[in-house]
Amino acid sequence: MALLEMKKISKSFGFPALQNVDLSIDAGDRIGLIGPNGSGKTTLTNIITGLIACDDGQVIFENRDITKLSAHRRSRLGIARTFQIPQPFYSLIVRQNLYIPLRCRLKSEEAMFTEAGRLLDLVGLSDKADGLPSDLTQIEQRELELARALALSPRLLILDEVLAGLTSQEIDGALEILRVICESGVTVIMIEHIMKAVMGFCNKIVVLNSGMKIAEGMPEDIFRNPEVERAYLGE
Amino acid sequence: MMKKVSFELIIPGIIVACIGLLIAKLVSGIYFFYVCYAILQMIALAAAWNILGGYTGYVNFGIGGFFAAGAYTSIVLLKYYEVNFLVAILAAGTVSGILGLLIGYLSIRVRGIYFSISTIAVSTILQMVVLNTPFLGGAKGFKIIRPPAFPPFSNYIEFLFLLILLISFFAVAVSRLIEKSWIGRSFLAIKDSEQAAETSGVATLKLKILATVVSCALMGIAGAPYPYFITLLEPYSAMGLTLGTYAFAAVFVGGRGCWFGPIIGAVLLGGLQQSVTVMISSEWNILVVGLVIIAFVLLAPNGVVGLLKGRKKPVLLKKKDRV
Ligand SMILES: Nc1ncnc2c1ncn2[C@@H]1O[C@H](COP(=O)(O)OP(=O)(O)O)[C@@H](O)[C@H]1O
Numbered sequence A: 001m002a003l004l005e006m007k008k009i010s011k012s013f014g015f016p017a018l019q020n021v022d023l024s025i026d027a028g029d030r031i032g033l034i035g036p037n038g039s040g041k042t043t044l045t046n047i048i049t050g051l052i053a054c055d056d057g058q059v060i061f062e063n064r065d066i067t068k069l070s071a072h073r074r075s076r077l078g079i080a081r082t083f084q085i086p087q088p089f090y091s092l093i094v095r096q097n098l099y100i101p102l103r104c105r106l107k108s109e110e111a112m113f114t115e116a117g118r119l120l121d122l123v124g125l126s127d128k129a130d131g132l133p134s135d136l137t138q139i140e141q142r143e144l145e146l147a148r149a150l151a152l153s154p155r156l157l158i159l160d161e162v163l164a165g166l167t168s169q170e171i172d173g174a175l176e177i178l179r180v181i182c183e184s185g186v187t188v189i190m191i192e193h194i195m196k197a198v199m200g201f202c203n204k205i206v207v208l209n210s211g212m213k214i215a216e217g218m219p220e221d222i223f224r225n226p227e228v229e230r231a232y233l234g235e
Numbered sequence B: 001m002m003k004k005v006s007f008e009l010i011i012p013g014i015i016v017a018c019i020g021l022l023i024a025k026l027v028s029g030i031y032f033f034y035v036c037y038a039i040l041q042m043i044a045l046a047a048a049w050n051i052l053g054g055y056t057g058y059v060n061f062g063i064g065g066f067f068a069a070g071a072y073t074s075i076v077l078l079k080y081y082e083v084n085f086l087v088a089i090l091a092a093g094t095v096s097g098i099l100g101l102l103i104g105y106l107s108i109r110v111r112g113i114y115f116s117i118s119t120i121a122v123s124t125i126l127q128m129v130v131l132n133t134p135f136l137g138g139a140k141g142f143k144i145i146r147p148p149a150f151p152p153f154s155n156y157i158e159f160l161f162l163l164i165l166l167i168s169f170f171a172v173a174v175s176r177l178i179e180k181s182w183i184g185r186s187f188l189a190i191k192d193s194e195q196a197a198e199t200s201g202v203a204t205l206k207l208k209i210l211a212t213v214v215s216c217a218l219m220g221i222a223g224a225p226y227p228y229f230i231t232l233l234e235p236y237s238a239m240g241l242t243l244g245t246y247a248f249a250a251v252f253v254g255g256r257g258c259w260f261g262p263i264i265g266a267v268l269l270g271g272l273q274q275s276v277t278v279m280i281s282s283e284w285n286i287l288v289v290g291l292v293i294i295a296f297v298l299l300a301p302n303g304v305v306g307l308l309k310g311r312k313k314p315v316l317l318k319k320k321d322r323v
């Protein structure tokens, strides 16, 4: 049974940003969503999470049509994401940034405190828990994005270029964390330009180009696909 | 929850009322109560504005409109229907709250400066309605004769002082309750990133409407006793920009997004305004207050509270740091 199904998704911003995109994701998948800049990856994420409405098509999550559901309801169903450009809650300290999603599933402040501590520990931000997000580095802000998304205890986690700007070693560290997350039963969609990470982490790759899905398959096959090569060479 | 409300609202409210009564008994000068009334009204309006503007970041420039809606509701009910003062206050809050609901729905579509401009429009529309409705006093307004004082007060202004003291306490207490709860935290999340709040499970629309309704209702409540304070209620002064601008400035001087910011700001600005008026002249007062506001915007954009916390550096210093 598919966890998430997208049927013939189209979205226009005056020009077609997405055209008839079909996507089916099984529970436990680690999907790599790749494509040149402007190919519609973030737009697709926005449609899955409900931040923007699609013009056409259907979004089905766990056999339920959520096309018309608001974004906060979807996040409570277990769809979480990070933002390409980190959007921390600057007015709240790092720990309290996690309280916002944690309140969806925990009642008491003590429980939230403990769980926030565990998540910050997981992404390596424990020592910054009482600081403000504005004092974090770019990379730490991305770690906060990840922790905040995980705080929803998601079924599906969409990572919008979380690895950008990391050194090779830091990428390995981050992938270690992501493997732990996957093993706990979270399905992941990873939007990424770093091929080493995509190849090492994902079991399936989807390629977008100019708003169209041009290829889908196992990592090894995708990079032998001439159409994919053309899309990337054209960049 | 009920326990929390009684601890934060009812018990302190009774204490504040007792202190107010004591002050009314001990102080005999009338001028003192006029000054206090003006400052307390500014606290109430600033605290009310802060709930929407300070926490969720939606800047409402229509303070005068919501305040006047309360003032007119209360005078109409008191004058034509001779209701109890408490009923008038509740009705004032309800009317302004409903107007707030309309503005709240606006926030679905428009953000930032567009939202703010729409709130000015509400004020202007209200002014037009009042000007063209004889029942509401038209351009001439309402001339109000204060009822005689009744025990334990020796002057009606003492009663009005107690009333606005309780109203401003209520506005600050509500703001504090919100700030200390998950609701306040969610409001701040909305201010920082509506998208991230929404994808973190915050029902942003519902909460924005809640913030607007509570904020505007409190402004209406603050306006309820105003006709008896001013004794001539007419659309130009009641809905003009002055009252709103002072309240707005009080939040900036005190510190946005913090429940005691409006108190600090209103006491500083109100005190300054009164002392300049007394010591120099009322023309100078506007100039001096204006300069103080500019100084705060430039040097301490997060107000006195921001200075005390010392977290965020002021704009001017930041620029130097960057060089
Ligand atoms: N809200 C929007 N309004 C108008 N155009 C948009 C909007 N969001 C994205 N776009 C455009 O849609 C295209 C796809 O953008 P995006 O999904 O962000 O691409 P990617 O994430 O793959 O780099 C780009 O040309 C972008 O400029």
Ligand SMILES: [Mg+2]
Residues within 6 Å of the ligand: A041, A042, A043, A084, A160
């Ligand atoms: Mg993108």
